[in-house]
Amino acid sequence: MTPVAVGIDIGGTNTKYGIVDRNGKALAEASLSTPKYEDINEYVAVVSRAIMHLVDSVPQKVSIKGIGIGAPNGNYFTGTIEYAPNLRWKGVIPLADLFNKHFHVPVVLTNDANAAAIGEMMYGGAKGMDNFSMITLGTGVGSGFVVNGGLIYGHDGFAGEFGHVTAVRDGRLCTCGKKGCVETYASARGLVLTVQELVSASPDDSNLRHILPDELTPKHVFEAAENGDPIAKAAFESTGKILGQSLADMVAYLSPSHIFVFGGVAKAGEWILAPTRRYMEKNLMPIYKNKVKVVPSGLPDTNAAILGASALIWKELD
Amino acid sequence: MTPVAVGIDIGGTNTKYGIVDRNGKALAEASLSTPKYEDINEYVAVVSRAIMHLVDSVPQKVSIKGIGIGAPNGNYFTGTIEYAPNLRWKGVIPLADLFNKHFHVPVVLTNDANAAAIGEMMYGGAKGMDNFSMITLGTGVGSGFVVNGGLIYGHDGFAGEFGHVTAVRDGRLCTCGKKGCVETYASARGLVLTVQELVSASPDDSNLRHILPDELTPKHVFEAAENGDPIAKAAFESTGKILGQSLADMVAYLSPSHIFVFGGVAKAGEWILAPTRRYMEKNLMPIYKNKVKVVPSGLPDTNAAILGASALIWKELD
Numbered sequence: 001m002t003p004v005a006v007g008i009d010i011g012g013t014n015t016k017y018g019i020v021d022r023n024g025k026a027l028a029e030a031s032l033s034t035p036k037y038e039d040i041n042e043y044v045a046v047v048s049r050a051i052m053h054l055v056d057s058v059p060q061k062v063s064i065k066g067i068g069i070g071a072p073n074g075n076y077f078t079g080t081i082e083y084a085p086n087l088r089w090k091g092v093i094p095l096a097d098l099f100n101k102h103f104h105v106p107v108v109l110t111n112d113a114n115a116a117a118i119g120e121m122m123y124g125g126a127k128g129m130d131n132f133s134m135i136t137l138g139t140g141v142g143s144g145f146v147v148n149g150g151l152i153y154g155h156d157g158f159a160g161e162f163g164h165v166t167a168v169r170d171g172r173l174c175t176c177g178k179k180g181c182v183e184t185y186a187s188a189r190g191l192v193l194t195v196q197e198l199v200s201a202s203p204d205d206s207n208l209r210h211i212l213p214d215e216l217t218p219k220h221v222f223e224a225a226e227n228g229d230p231i232a233k234a235a236f237e238s239t240g241k242i243l244g245q246s247l248a249d250m251v252a253y254l255s256p257s258h259i260f261v262f263g264g265v266a267k268a269g270e271w272i273l274a275p276t277r278r279y280m281e282k283n284l285m286p287i288y289k290n291k292v293k294v295v296p297s298g299l300p301d302t303n304a305a306i307l308g309a310s311a312l313i314w315k316e317l318d
Numbered sequence: 319m320t321p322v323a324v325g326i327d328i329g330g331t332n333t334k335y336g337i338v339d340r341n342g343k344a345l346a347e348a349s350l351s352t353p354k355y356e357d358i359n360e361y362v363a364v365v366s367r368a369i370m371h372l373v374d375s376v377p378q379k380v381s382i383k384g385i386g387i388g389a390p391n392g393n394y395f396t397g398t399i400e401y402a403p404n405l406r407w408k409g410v411i412p413l414a415d416l417f418n419k420h421f422h423v424p425v426v427l428t429n430d431a432n433a434a435a436i437g438e439m440m441y442g443g444a445k446g447m448d449n450f451s452m453i454t455l456g457t458g459v460g461s462g463f464v465v466n467g468g469l470i471y472g473h474d475g476f477a478g479e480f481g482h483v484t485a486v487r488d489g490r491l492c493t494c495g496k497k498g499c500v501e502t503y504a505s506a507r508g509l510v511l512t513v514q515e516l517v518s519a520s521p522d523d524s525n526l527r528h529i530l531p532d533e534l535t536p537k538h539v540f541e542a543a544e545n546g547d548p549i550a551k552a553a554f555e556s557t558g559k560i561l562g563q564s565l566a567d568m569v570a571y572l573s574p575s576h577i578f579v580f581g582g583v584a585k586a587g588e589w590i591l592a593p594t595r596r597y598m599e600k601n602l603m604p605i606y607k608n609k610v611k612v613v614p615s616g617l618p619d620t621n622a623a624i625l626g627a628s629a630l631i632w633k634e635l636d
Binding site for chain 2: 073083129131132148150153154155157168169178245249252253255288291
């Protein structure tokens with residue numbers, strides 16, 4: 001029997017799930033619609049059946065050691081999802097308990113960025129590291145902070161919201177209700193908004209002028225930058241400046257050896273990483289300069305969320 | 319034999335030292351001039367003799383279990399003081415090793431705010447707490463962050479510099495070389511500078527106009543506020559706003575249950591704490607609101623630094 005962990009990544013649109021062995025190899029994976037299920041009990045029943053179906057689909061016999069779940073507003077201490085704005089289930093949802101009733105194995109729940117951080121530590125670029133940070137630049141901006149070899153959960157299970165640190169006082173309105181959060185600049189939507197501002201303000205010719213705002217993605221901006229587009233390059237410079245300034249503050253809190261960057265915006269590689277590093281260094285206290293490495297995540301793009309969620313179990317069992 | 323820890327607090331002006339029992343009772347304490355000794359070996363020899371003198375001075379027989387030291391730029395991992403701008407000993411000073419050669423007991427070194435945080439946990443208001451923050455508002459602004467029951471030291475031993483997080487982009491010039499650091503607003507000097515700015519800008523009558531800038535202290539500002547002085551009240555409001563905004567970001571990183579505030583500026587009590595709380599709450603994400611308590615330190619004013627330094631040893635031995 002091959003020991004495996006189940007990884008479940010719950011997003012507002014899709015729930016991805018898979019079974020993963022101790023070495024981080026996904027033996028099987030699949031996904032289903034999250035908002036299709038208004039009733040949480042029905043959702044858990046459907047996902048549980050789908051997992052058993054995956055187990056049956058692989059050639060080897062497997063033994064499920066636990067279930068790791070990454071979910072928005074996931075609380076590690078209580079195993080609950082609490083008031084997640086992008087999910088249909090309102091209030092406090094005892095998700096870990098509900099899955100435990102189906103599988104009778106340990107269930108560990110936290111937010112997706114924390115799960116990614118543990119994934120980075122188990123399977124990615126952070127192997128053997130005790131003090132590092134994981135930043136996810138996707139639809140939103142998330143973070144997982146590892147200190148002394150463990151995640152920072154805070155007293156309530158909700159620590160590590162780098163996306164909602166103030167980057168620009170009285171800046172862009174954030175979905176959280178605050179203004180100027182890192183997320184409003186360094187998320188996919190933030191980058192697109194910066195492009196739109198630059199397009200309005202600049203006379204420069206740019207291919208990005210010919211893409212409908214709703215259809216513009218970080219990938220378009222990356223491709224334009226690769227083709228020498230001045231608006232695209234300026235957008236990465238501006239985004240890297242704000243991100244780098246905020247990371248300099250993060251270093252003053254945590255002094256990580258590495259900052260791993262993951263997600264749609266991070267796929268632009270050096271276009272975003274180079275200005276981020278430059279502005280971070282510029283804003284660091286002397287004692288921190290030239291020490292902290294800002295690097296792309298070592299997790300695979302395709303199933304990082306499932307790997308990260310499953311890694312929660314191996315970390316817990318270690 | 320009563321087991322005791324030696325606590326040493328090294329400041330730019332004075333070195334305070336004492337012998338402290340397991341319950342946080344200082345059996346004896348004293349101080350000497352730090353800058354008097356240009357040679358570090360001479361300094362360590364003098365302090366060591368002074369400690370032995372203290373040991374001889376108490377009625378009971380004591381057994382020294384270890385030496386805890388709080389010092390600027392103190393590195394927990396290496397036991398060294400590194401490039402401390404306010405001390406005469408330049409470069410990297412192997413202070414823990416030097417004291418160990420005199421006493422042959424464990425020597426633990428970290429910065430003074432980290433030592434204060436451990437003191438708060440052992441003897442003050444943070445007993446039994448696993449996730450809290452300590453903020454010291456003195457000549458400078460320092461911090462010690464406890465998560466999962468342990469201090470955040472970072473990969474290099476220098477984490478936890480809340481005083482050098484950017485509070486105001488392109489704001490006041492800091493001694494660290496950066497601009498707008500929390501320390502430039504929330505330290506004793508920052509508060510005094512704010513009073514001076516308000517005095518210049520406002521027509522309000524104020525007793526604070528009649529104190530020479532170099533002689534103005536947080537105590538004067540506190541006393542003026544108690545007497546209804548509008549400049550003093552406005553200075554605390556302004557300082558609390560900047561401090562509270564920055565603490566809101568700190569909560570997004572660490573989500574502590576409590577933030578303990580210590581030092582000269584904190585002695586103004588509710589004059590500084592009330593606006594700090596108000597602006598912190600205003601800038602918190604909804605998920606963190608009305609959870610985090612901002613409270614005065616529970617350590618005694620007079621020998622908190624010695625208690626904190628000695629607590630490092632009990633924490634280490636636990």
